[in-house]
Amino acid sequence: MTRSIQSVERATAILRLLAGAAGPLRLSEVAGTLGLAKPTAFGIIRTLRDAGFVHQDQLTSDYSLGDGVRHLHRSGIDPHDLRSLATNWADALASRTRLEVLIAVPERDGARIVHHVFRPDDSEQELRIDEVLPFHATALGKVVLAFSAGIASPSPDLERYTRRTLTQRAAFDVEMSRVRERGWADEHGELTPGVGAVSVPLRGFGGLGVGAVAVSGPLERVFHTVGAPRDGIVAATASTAAAISRSLGVHA
Secondary structure (H helix, E strand, C coil), X not given: CCCCCHHHHHHHHHHHHHHHCCCCECHXXXXXXXXXXXXXXXXXXHHHHHCCCEEECCCCCXXXXXXXXXXXXXXXXXXXXXXXXXXXXXXXXXXXXXXXXEEEEEECCEEEEEEEECCCCCCCCCCCCCCEECHXXXXXHHHHHHHECCCCCCCCCCCXXXXXXXXXXXXXXXXXXXXXXXXXXXXXXXXXXXXXXXXXXXXXXXXXXXXXXXXXXEHHHHECCCCCECCCHHHXXXXXXXXXXXXXXXXX
């Protein structure tokens, strides 16, 4: 028989204790009630606090149940917070790759762009904030669908945008398996002819996907003629995603 994980049992017990308490509890009360050493109780409570499941009063240091428990159905991050945290990293990625940078969060029908850095050249470009990209035809959409919780798969009838759009559900399922296995997605003119992209997930506390970052531009500037991403593009996008994720609470 598989043994239960003690730390998870203790964290669950602490949450139940706080949920049933008449008011905030001191660390000593939590530890004493559950028969835990104070350092053990503190380590678990601190982790739960960082995840938003426990609230610590700034004046008394007492603990109570946090808003994160009531909002467990919300797996995402506030788009304004994400944009604020990601701005400097996105600007640097655009300068490094000479491509436009897009950051998106999950929506019911696709990936909604919340931050857009123009490609650093003289080409004509339009701001794409709040544009919702389809799951099946974009790198951002594929990553959001693959790594975010609570996102329903698109309907079996996949809309065709270009001759390269995946419209067969079996082929799309294979593509999604490939995205999850390698940890990033690509886009080869599937939404807009001649436009390519590479996207990597953004992760929040605990590693849950909360969005995605992508670099995008003309196909020949994103990919080699054989179809593989140009040297350094995936690595640059992944390192940017890791840096943004660390600012969201991920401990690498």
